[in-house]
Each structure stands twice: as structure tokens, then as C-alpha cells.
Amino acid sequence: MLEIEIDGNKIAIPAGGTIMDAAAQVGVYIPHFCYHKKLSIAANCRMCLVQVEKAAKPMPACATPITDGMKVFTKSDYAVKAQKGVMEFLLINHPLDCPICDQGGECSLQDLAVGYGGSASRYQEVKRVVKEKDLGPLVSTDMTRCIHCTRCVRFGTEIAGIMEMGQVGRGEHSEIMPFINKTIDSELSGNIIDLCPVGALTSKPFRYTARSWELSRRRSVSPHDGLGSNLAVQVKNNRVMRVLPLENEAVNECWLSDKDRFSYEGLNSEQRLTKPMVKQDGKWIEVDWQAALEYVANGLKQIRELHGADSIGALATPHQTVEELYLLQKLMRGLGTGNVDARLRQTDFTSDTALTGAPWLGMPVAELDKLDRVLLIGSTLRQDHPLLAHRLRQAVKHGAQFNLVNPVDDDLLMKIANKAIVAPQAMVNTLAQIAATLATHTGKTLPATVVPLVADIAVNAENDAIALSLSSGERKAVLLGNMAQHHMQYADLHALAQVIAELSGATLGFLGEAANSVGAYIAGAVPVSGKAGLNSAAMLATPRKAYLLLGAEPELDSQNPSQAIRALQSADMVVAMSAYKHAALDYADVLLPIAPFTETAGTFISTEGRVQSFNGAVKPLGETRPAWKVLRVLGTMLGLNGFAYDTAEAVRQALLPHDEVPAGALNNSLSSFKVASVAVADAVMRIGEVPMYQADAIVRRAESLQKTHNAEAPVAQVNSAMLANLGIVSGGMVTVKQGEARAVVRVQVNDSLPQNCVRLASSHAHTAGLGAVMGEISLERA
Known part of the structure; x- marks a missing residue:
């Protein structure tokens, strides 16, 4: 602990903190733009300049580490003069369009200009104008207002996991822009709207519909996935106009997925049923x-x-x-x-009689980013659980080993230690291999019900590497995603996941599909x-x-x-x-x-x-x-x-008389369930995941979400070898058959898919007439 004095207040805070951290602890506000508690330190706006005793110049509070005995003055004439100087530079090229800016009333620049801006500008030259950028249907831009805080850039690389925006140019020629004129397609893209301290990035669906002071605010909870993100629903004239995150560190932190943020448009759909x-x-x-x-x-x-x-x-x-x-x-x-x-x-549903409670995550959400080892089974993680994906991404950034057993090899925007990308019908066999070799690595005994199944099973290198990873580390989790829960052998996957968790000392958890x-x-x-x-x-x-x-x-x-x-x-x-x-x-x-x-x-x-x-x-x-x-x-x-x-x-x-789940009601264990078989079928199987923006009735009717790349019409994806065997050219139309059901869709090559698989999304109007989401399927030229 180090002792520091801020504006005459003496406090003790842990070593390694900054002046900004110390000021927050004693409730002293230091003006800032680029600083955000969830992002790395950039120190490029310089608005947080403060006076530090014996320092030769003003110091940025966000980037200056504390030292024992340091004295800081945030309101001295010296500090305020420095802050006013920075504000003058920020306002030099900023347009005077507050009356038409959607950020009006909740703009950090507007607020701080009142305290630190001058009554008139000394700058008489022509102000710069920056061309607008097309970021897609969700985020609107007015880049002339940008003050280059780089929050949006840092959010992409550090939270969303993908660098979709960057800064080019120098001085007044600097611009924040997407790469190669691409749109922003991250499932968390709407958070850059909240992060932007000015009106450079605003909500496109909300644009010009209401002013912030006209809106009343209500607390709510998202119904779209199992996380239950906390929402601030903003209302005008009995109509939901906007949804923002309500900060809760234990649940969604200060973030929202785009599905949670923009789905409110579906509430006002023309398809609403209003009379019996x-x-x-x-x-x-x-x-x-x-x-x-x-x-x-x-x-x-x-x-x-x-x-x-x-x-x-x-x-x-x-x-x-x-x-x-x-x-x-x-x-x-x-x-x-x-x-x-x-x-x-x-x-x-064959395991229903063996269930001992409600399947759940097995741990608090806030512990996901503290895991050392993770095995994820059957999940399109970023689509199904965007904010849980973010927490697991943070765990990997801190050194966790992430292992994956899945029929699809989507980019999870994190380092994957080991992965087994197998056809749906091979997933049970894969878990059996992991369980068998894990018993060898840990020196533990397999349950008697599993031993006959794995007696002669051959373990490949990928599955052995997954088992070796799970045999080390301290905080571990085996998680079953939506695709595993929709699987035609879900009970067997559950049983083998339980065995793997017990052998490795991991927590067994389920990523809940819905609220x-x-x-x-x-x-x-x-x-x-x-x-x-x-x-x-x-x-x-x-x-x-x-x-x-x-x-x-x-x-x-x-x-x-x-x-x-x-x-x-x-x-x-x-x-x-x-x-x-x-x-x-x-x-x-x-x-x-x-x-x-x-x-x-x-x-x-x-x-x-x-x-x-x-x-x-x-x-x-x-x-x-x-x-x-x-x-x-x-x-x-x-x-x-x-x-x-x-x-x-x-x-x-x-x-719920005590407003909490009854003790013992949550339990992932199966009692005396026996895995039927680990044999791998030869049939061609469908991988019918639920698209991100087709998950529920409200999201399906959110117009802006339906305009994104993630909402494009489903195509039948197969690998090139299978496509060649069928004599079909990528980009052509095919007839998909499941029993008596038919659908005509476009076919596309995807060499990351295993053999004998057709990836074709379910829960979509184009495929609503087909059969099982993970059933046998066939293709032929349309």
C-alpha cells in the first residue's frame, strides 16, 4: 500500500495504480475523454492533466503511476489552466452542431466545455471536415466530430477481439476509419456508441428519433440468451426508443451484445398482434x-x-x-x-429420468474469465453467447488454454490451444477418446459404464492434446453449448462430459440457450x-x-x-x-x-x-x-x-418465496446414465445451428439487425471434396432433402467443415420447411 495525497485528502492505495484510480477511490472527478476503466491506457486526449508536486510539467492522471508520498492537485490554477488549454485545442476543429447532434444532452465534450471551454474561439481559420464512413446498419457516423480518443479502436482489439477500426494520418489529418471501407460486423459493435464521448458514433436506428432528456428510463433484463444482461430501456410516448446497458459487473459488466441493444425494433413491428x-x-x-x-x-x-x-x-x-x-x-x-x-x-430426451436438477452454468458468470482450462463442446459461441464469449476471451488473454470439440470451426477471435473439428455423429466418439486418455494422464479410473465403450478405441493426437491440457491447471470448466444441447445424442454428450469433468477436476456447465x-x-x-x-x-x-x-x-x-x-x-x-x-x-x-x-x-x-x-x-x-x-x-x-x-x-x-432458486435445484449431474454407443455413423448429417438474429420472435423482427451480414440468408456449406463428389459448383443452387421435406438454397464451399456434413442454418424462413436440425440430409443439383 502506498500513501498519496490528492487535493489535501490522504489515502492509501495498492501499488501499481494510477492517479486516476486514486482519485476515483476518494470521489475526486478528473475530466477525461480517452480513459475508460475497461480499456488500456492511451493517454492521448490529455484532458486529465493534473499538477504533481515536484513534477516539471502537468501529468496525465490516467497514465501516471502513483508513488509513495506523491501529492496531486487536480483543481489548482496550474492544473485547470492545462485542462483549459487542452479543451481549446479539442474545440478548434469541432463543429458547432450540438442542436442537431444525437449525443446532445449526454455528451462528455459538451459537459466539460461548460467548465473548461472559453466563451469564444481564438481560432479563425477554416475548420476541417471529415468524410463519413459506412459502418453498416447499426452505427451512424459524423466523423468531423471525432476527437481521436481511440476508445472505439481499443474496444475492438481488447474486448470484441477483432480490429475492425484504426487510425490513419497525423495531426489534423488524423481519421478513425474501418479497414478497406468494410462495415463493422462484430456482434458487440454497438458498444462503440456508448464509448464514444462525442457524437461521432451514434445509433443508426435511434438517429433523429428523440432527445435524451425526452426519454424516461426503466430497468429491465434481456430475454435473448442465458446471460440475462441488465438493460436500461428508454421510453417516449409509450414506445421503446432505445436500449442501453445497465452496469452490473457480475453479469454483463458495462457491455451489451447487438442482439440485446437493437432488438427493441421488433417490439414495434408491424406484425404485432394487438387484438384476440x-x-x-x-x-x-x-x-x-x-x-x-x-x-x-x-x-x-x-x-x-x-x-x-x-x-x-x-x-x-x-x-x-x-x-x-x-x-x-x-x-x-x-x-x-x-x-x-x-x-x-x-x-x-433419454437422460430426462437421470437428471438430478436443472442444468446450469455450474459457476458464477464472473468466474469465467478466471479459468485456467476450458473445454467447450458443441457451440457457435460468438453467435449464441456474445458476452460469455468475451469473458472466455479475457481468460485466454490471461493465459487460459481453450479447447474445442465442435462440428464447425468458426473464428472465436481467441487463441485455441487444441481443437477437434468433427462431424456431429463423431462427437460422442471424440469425447470418449478424451475421457479414455484423460484417465491415463490423471491416473484415475474410468466409470465402469464407460470402460467397455473405450476398451478398443483409438485416440488421435488432437484428442490426446485436449486431455493433456485438462489434466493440468487449477480452475477448469467443461461447457456444453447450444449445439451440444440440440444434438441427436445429447444425453451421451452430457454423460461423457460429466466423466471428463470428474476425471479432470473441472466444473461441468451448460450455456443456457434462452433467458x-x-x-x-x-x-x-x-x-x-x-x-x-x-x-x-x-x-x-x-x-x-x-x-x-x-x-x-x-x-x-x-x-x-x-x-x-x-x-x-x-x-x-x-x-x-x-x-x-x-x-x-x-x-x-x-x-x-x-x-x-x-x-x-x-x-x-x-x-x-x-x-x-x-x-x-x-x-x-x-x-x-x-x-x-x-x-x-x-x-x-x-x-x-x-x-x-x-x-x-x-x-x-x-x-420462489425467497426470490432465489431453491437449494439443490441446480445440478448438472446425471445419476446412473449409461452411454449407449460411441460408434460413428456414415450418414451425411446436417449442422443446423440457430443464426444469431433468428433466435427468438423479437429479434427476428428487428429490422436493423436483419440488415447485418450475420442475418444473411442461409446457404448450404460443404467442404470441397464433398462438393466435387456431388458434381456441384460452389455458388450454384441445390435441392436439400430431409425425408419428405425440401428446400432450394445456394451452396458454398467451406473447407473447415468435416466430411459428411452439410452446414445449413435452422430457424430461418428459407429453411423452415426442413426436418431435424441435426438429422440426415442429402443434396442434389437444383
């Missing part, structure tokens, strides 16, 4: 809520009486709130059936843990007479869309509770408009088991109602007990 609708004689008519709910209640009663309660099924998306999922399963079990599931994209992937288990909206009922795949493989859809668009959200559509079309009644008009117009009988997360109170349980509640930011649109209210009234009309809730808080208290 009932189909009569093949035509949709708008009705009042009473008529719609009576129609639903009477229909469910009749189907239960004629065919039994087991003929009714409920499919929910895990993006719904815990309260809604809880009431949905309570409604179904009140009717006499356990046919309710929120795991629509899961294919393999309530964990919450669905806690709410009982899955047929596991002693709750009898059919899973989502069984409900669609053997069609029910009636379906309740909660927020689900099965044609895009299910693991086998063509099968789902056939099942829904064959049902006697389909009730779609949705915020949007979607393909349910073709197969549903009733559409009930429910509120998205900004129009209702609710709770999400993140992948780390964190319970986060929020209130609505705006009033429900039109006659939209929160889904928990719809389910409450429907339960009452059906004559079921236990639906007398007046508020969402009351529903939450019934499930």
Missing part, C-alpha cells in the same frame, strides 16, 4: 377477450372429455417469464396432463424430476388433439419444423399465445395477443441461476395482455384451483 382473433369458416375475425377465452376454455373441456387430458399438449419458448411458464404448467397439470415442455429445440432455460426447470415447465408427461419431441411426433403455444413459433423454434407443422395442422384446436402474427395464421384456431417482456412484469433465471425480476417499461400495445394474466383467467374459467393471483409478484412468490 378466432378463425371461423377459414377466416380470421377479431373478437373481445371474453369471447376468445370462452372459446378456448370450451374447446379444451370438450377435447378433454372426448379424448382425455393426455390429448392436450403445451409448447412454450424459454424466452417467456418464469411466472408465465409456472402458470402454463399449472394449467396443464390442473387439466390432468403433464404434457408441457419449453425445450423445443432439444432432440434427445429461462434454467427457469423452465424451476417453474416445472418440463416433464422431468418426477413430473410425468410427454416432452416436446414426443408431443409433435405423436400429434395431440389440442396444443397451447406460449410465445412459440414452432415453424422456427422447434428441432424438426416440418414435423411440427404437420402435427399442428392435424390438431383439432391450436391456441397460439403470441405477441405477433406469424405462421400460426395457417394452422391455429385462436390467436391471443400477449405482451413482450417490456410490457409486463416478470422474472428470468439466468444460466448461472441468478433470479432477476423486472417491471414493464411501457403499457401493453392495443388489447395485448400479459401472458400470466391470460393464463390466470383461463385457469379460472376452466374451474381449476390455485389461480387467484392479482400480480406477477404474487405468482413469483408462489414459486
